Amino acid sequence: MTTGVEGHVSPRLLIVGPPGAGKGTQATAIAETFGIPAISTGDIFRANVKNETELGLKVKAILDAGDYVPDSLTNELISDRLAQPDAADGFLLDGYPRTMQQVEFLDAHLSEQGQSLNGVVQLVADRDEIVERLRKRAAEQGRSDDTEDAIRHRQDVYLRETAPLIETYRERGLLLEVDGLGGIDEVAGRIDSALGARGFRPTASAS
Structure with missing residues (x-):
């Protein structure tokens, strides 16, 4: 693990969880607690497109054509984002890596910096309960196309895509399984406890 002053463990984390488990909300909370950026691929895509960067123009052309952004370009965007000063003392990845090829790229990229991921938070939730939660939300928002x-x-897509990644990180001893059902603060408390047990400490300003 990469450490800083006084044995502080720099959090280099990934959060995964099924759609509807509140992953985005918890990612924001973790980032605030540890004073690190929450890095979402969707946010990176939007920021680069909005700012019309060279990478952003490539992404826009691909999305405008109705195609998926390839791993190679996603990797390029992530490595560019991780090189920003605010990620020097840790980060939380949300939505990346999604494929084993992306896992391998991230491993190699961090290794070049003498770093590695040191924790993977997995929000675990009963499938039927999540489906019911999302079904009710769709009804409340009048989203008739969001059928059961x-x-x-x-x-199903989430389980199929993330299963190999989760197993890989489990084998590395990085996986922190957290019950994702319950109130926002309740789940956040479980995550803080799980990370605290691994030696991650909140920043002075957040604690």
Whole structure:
């Protein structure tokens, strides 16, 4: 593990969880607690497109054509973001890596900096409870196209895509399984406890 002053463990984290588990909300909370940036691929795409960077123009052309952004470009965007000063003392990745090729790229990129991921927070939630939660939310928001079948399909895609990643990080001893059901503060407390047990300490300003 990469440490800083007084044995402080620099959090280089990944958060994963099924759609509807509140991953984005918890990612923001973790970032604030530890004083690190929450890095979302979606946010990076939008920021680069908005600022019309060279990478952003490439992304826009691909998305405008209705295609998926390839691993190679996603990797390039992530490595560029991780090189920013605010990520020097740690970061939380949300939505990346999604494929084993991305895992390998991230491993190599961090290794070049003498770093590695040192924690993977997995929000675990009962599938039927999440489906019911999302079904109710869709009804409240009048989203008739968000049917139970569509919701379950997204859960299936998540499980299929992330299962190999989760198993890889489990084998490395990095996985922190946290019950993702309950109130926002309740889940946040479980995450803080799990990270605290691994030696991660909140920043002075957040604690």
